Amino acid sequence: TDAPMLFIARTLSGVCAGLVTGTATAYLADLVSSSGRGAAISSLANMAGLGSGPALAAFLTFFFPATPMIAFSVHAVLSGLCIVLLAMIPDSVAHRRGGWKLSLPLVPRLARRDFCVGGLMTLGFAVMGGCTAMTSILVVRAFGITDLRLLGLIGSLIFAATAVGQKAGGKLVSEKVQLGYAGLAVGAVLIAIAPRLGGGLAVTVYLVGLVVAGLSHGALFPVGLGIVLRRIELRHRGSASSAFWVLGYALTALGALGLGWVGQISGESMAVTCFGAIIALCAIGCARLHRRWDDSANSRIPAGP
Numbered sequence: 001t002d003a004p005m006l007f008i009a010r011t012l013s014g015v016c017a018g019l020v021t022g023t024a025t026a027y028l029a030d031l032v033s034s035s036g037r038g039a040a041i042s043s044l045a046n047m048a049g050l051g052s053g054p055a056l057a058a059f060l061t062f063f064f065p066a067t068p069m070i071a072f073s074v075h076a077v078l079s080g081l082c083i084v085l086l087a088m089i090p091d092s093v094a095h096r097r098g099g100w101k102l103s104l105p106l107v108p109r110l111a112r113r114d115f116c117v118g119g120l121m122t123l124g125f126a127v128m129g130g131c132t133a134m135t136s137i138l139v140v141r142a143f144g145i146t147d148l149r150l151l152g153l154i155g156s157l158i159f160a161a162t163a164v165g166q167k168a169g170g171k172l173v174s175e176k177v178q179l180g181y182a183g184l185a186v187g188a189v190l191i192a193i194a195p196r197l198g199g200g201l202a203v204t205v206y207l208v209g210l211v212v213a214g215l216s217h218g219a220l221f222p223v224g225l226g227i228v229l230r231r232i233e234l235r236h237r238g239s240a241s242s243a244f245w246v247l248g249y250a251l252t253a254l255g256a257l258g259l260g261w262v263g264q265i266s267g268e269s270m271a272v273t274c275f276g277a278i279i280a281l282c283a284i285g286c287a288r289l290h291r292r293w294d295d296s297a298n299s300r301i302p303a304g305p
């Protein structure tokens with residue numbers, strides 16, 4: 001019923017999501033005996049969950065306006081179902097004696113260069129964070145759309161595009177990474193120029209930008225996670241995948257905070273234009289760094305017999 005309680009709840013849910021994400025990624029990689037396939041399944045599951053949230057909440061609130069917190073109640077029930085299902089599946093790693101202990105998500109020294117290469121592919125998380133934070137405000141104020149159902153669908157659009165991009169473009173981007181960065185830059189440019197336009201054209205260009213950026217991000221980041229995990233021992237996979245998701249979530253938060261602060265000073269439209277331009281430049285820079293670092297990392301892999 002008040003802002004402090006909302007912040008507490010959001011913090012708690014964020015901590016718990018962070019605990020689950022890295023562990024689940026490692027678990028899936030163990031189950032399928034392939035770091036690349038496990039990363040793809042994990043990233044697809046994450047995007048499906050993130051993308052369905054805004055749409056589900058919007059439609060529930062629209063159809064049950066007398067119960068504004070119904071989305072959280074439904075989520076609590078689904079979480080309880082997940083607990084039951086998880087209790088029924090076996091663990092992939094034997095429990096260690098001596099109890100539990102807190103530890104930072106660390107990357108083994110051998111894989112740190114791989115982590116830098118794969119980490120570049122998390123840039124799209126900044127776009128997701130920024131657009132999630134600003135889309136509803138921008139769509140309402142600049143584009144005049146107030147229908148809850150449309151707002152929910154637009155909020156889910158970039159996540160849905162990311163999920164599609166993983167299935168449709170992951171193999172292509174794994175062979176030609178520069179295409180992924182180019183697509184991310186194009187999507188960011190479209191997002192940047194949309195508020196400068198007027199009427200239906202602005203909405204169309206903005207939505208196309210979201211789709212292009214989402215498709216490119218979806219193709220990039222599971223490839224990056226696969227690169228991070230490709231030479232890591234089984235016992236270190238959970239820690240390394242957690243570190244990868246920490247980087248992604250940090251960029252998500254940075255995108256949202258940056259857009260919010262700039263928007264408070266210059267207005268939503270100018271903030272989105274600046275944000276898109278910065279992301280496009282960063283995508284170009286990441287493409288250049290990726291080529292340099294990946295060539296260096298591959299040169300360190302011992303040649304086979």
